[in-house]
Amino acid sequence: MSDVFQDALAGLASIVGDKHIIASGSDQEPYVVDWRGRYHGRAVAVVKPGSTAEVSSVVRYCAEKRLAIVPQGGNTGMCGAATPDDRAGNVVIRPDRMRTVRDVSPLANTVTVEAGCILAEVQSAARDVDRYFPLSLGAEGSCQIGGNISTNAGGTAVLRYGPTRDLVLGLEVVLPDGRVFNGLRALRKDNTGYALKQLFIGAEGTLGIVIAAVLKLFAPPRSSALALLKLRGVEQALEIMARLRGAVGDRLGSLEIMSRSQIEAIAATVPHVTIPFALTTPWYLIVELTDTLANVDLNEPLAAVLADAMEAGLAEDAILASNLAQAKAIWAVRHSVSEGNKRSGYVVSHDSVVPLERQAAFVANVEARIKAAVPHANVVMHGHIGDGNIHVIVLIDRARCQDPAATAALVAEINEIVDDETAAQGGAISAEHGIGITNRGRLARVADPLDIELMRGIKQLLDPQGLMNPGKIFGAGAASR
Template sequence: MSGTEVVERARAILGPAHVLVGPADTAPFLADWRGRYRGAALAVVRPADAAQVAAIVRLCAETGTPLVPQGGNTGVVGGAIPDDSGRSLVLCLSRLTCIRDVDPIGDSLTVEAGCTLAAVQATAEEAGRLFPMSLGSEGSCQIGGTIATNAGGTAVLRYGPMRDLVLGLEVVLPDGTLWNGLRALRKDNTGYALKHLFIGAEGTLGIVTAATLKLFPRPQSVATGFLALPSLDAALQVFAQLRGALGDRVTTAEILSESQLASVLAHVPGTARPLGTLMPWYLVVEVTDPMQGLDLAARLEDLLAIGLEDGSVADAAVARSQAQANAMWKLRHSVSEANRKSGIVVGHDTAVPVARIPDFVAHATMAIERVRPDARVVAVGHIGDGNIHLVAILPDSLRTSGEPLDRIAQAISAAVHEQAIALGGTISAEHGIGQSMRDALAAFKGPAEMALMQGIKQLFDPQGLMNPGKVVAARH
């Protein structure tokens, strides 16, 4: 069947208004937000519900048409961008925005995949509950995408990644079958936990159309602190002291290098240093509790006073208002914007055992500088779970120098990944694999593990039509 016929059949399913073919209409869906990945498509299709998603998938299965699911298109590994063949349909899930059920007694929320993370957070708040996933892109990223990539964010330390926040899923399988696994059960021991195959699979095994999510009590007592630290070893010492004294009340612990903070201050309006002391490292800490009336700010100050006395903390401030806390968090959430404005970004999503963070940052920084002495290295990440984003920022002048940027980025990333693996770490902690990490994944996993993953892909998607070119390839 020709591409024109596929488009006409899609129009019959969805209506002409929701099948986009013109260059101006499709352009926003064919490139990632950083402009690093670009592709082409027969059309962009926008189904209104799970039944229409299933109908489109059946059409693709029948006609052999590749299908690329897309949520908010906020990813950084090219996982939602088609290739340049122009044979694919891009399936945009932004119209699936129904809140299907809110259960504050059972602490669950069932939403469709196109709901933004911010909308889910607001719905939980209206019910007197908390959905704890928090990302810098939460105003535009969609729940389906956070599930497809097993997103992490700043609250993993206490609540875990998306995999730990999903109770059940509704998924359209590659043959168009709609699997309803929207169970709100905390305990279900009836065979294989199929939902976990789709969480983190990036749409290569099926398309998530709805999810039942875990909710939690809303924090009633909150304290936010910004710490200046002489070293990463000191950061780990302070983190251990806080966790030892406060336990799971330590909800987030986000590390920033001075080079990263300087980039934010230089490129993001409305930001300012919370402290007058300049140090190599800074830590944003948030402490929460569902009980009212706890003076967590005072408790946090007492603990930080110990660090100030023993030298592990050079300076610290505890927010006295929500505005002050928001200003501290703006520094953390603005790093992507700042880095993009600083030069050519070569980012990484590595994680290592928490105790090995100082070794990793030191060794990987030297490895980057050996590859590119002109690189400026910045670091930001989640110190509590070992996920450190080491970013090499190259001069903008390289864009017109004639040097092969892709080859430079590959060399830098290979050097960083080598250091992470040597310390027992991983090359992807929360961003996914997409197209940018597929070759690196094969080297990281090894033949036996890749064969298992390819077998799963073959079982679910024997035609290889679901988000082709991402994560693993189907065997033909």
């Protein structure tokens, strides 16, 4: 290690203490490689500050020494946004030791948490006072709330509660120069100038490090009902959604769709999951209603909409879960999509979002174009149809993916088809996963140049040295401006 880096290690250790710093070597592995193993970076140190003041000092130190800073949460992101690049001078900052639930108020319906809190801990802190924090996603047992905020995480409750952005009342952020943006206020309304906190939500740590947040809580759902519908097409799912809204208003909690090919991939590869219904149509829709009151009969209105939909020819069949076990068996299929796809082949996944009524055209066009271009591809789909966010997953026989260059070319070809169709339907290439490293080239290709110019201007304003999470969102060029 060079003297410069030895000095940096010593300097950082003097701020956070020897115990809370990991020098380069095998102990660093979990922090410099993303959880899927796609990106392998390097770092002079991984530091774990214990307070806002320590984060601030670490950042000031890095700014002075021109060391790049990579804020990292639970390292569960989908796009490599928390992984350092391969320059040796990176400093990874993790808030693992800042894990206090500072305050929870059932009266104000708020919880104040430090960035290192695991999402499941935030949910649990809410439950303890008979309240509900709705953000829910696969990694909730290990992802950190600071990362959820920095990536504006989505998940399964967006339909009713919105993405993470909608759940944040206040934020504390350490800026790239080490100063602290003090927006940690539990205010439900605030019209005193520009919405600065919004800049940091979803910025993937490129504008600063989220340190603490005040989050909204809600009344917990206490009644629910669930059904599975068999459909001929996506159009029918949307029509059924409209009827549900008319019939049950805001009790519509989840609306998840899967293609027959998606369920077949699970059935063929995930032995512990049994598909509790026959596959007789191209599409399957899970509908869940919830109510914040206990003992509300939601089965009755749900059954009425199902009967109505079948009579109108919108659904071929409908199964109303008559007990919790049945409901769980249906959800188990939905929760196995990632596992089933991984076991079925090389996965090329997408996260497009389009206006709701464009979804049918989007999936039809994308599937046709991919199958024309790559006849051996298996296209499966699942997603949040109430949000306009259907994940198009292309599964390729692993035997065909032995050559990295050819595989990369194939992935690029598929991405281009999906991105062009997304743009043609007025959509965006990432609904919830973000840009990070994975999608920066795609964003540069499809985004309005004016948007990129404005984003770069904001980046330059807050991080003129380009040291805060370089290479994310904008591509490598933006790292050094």
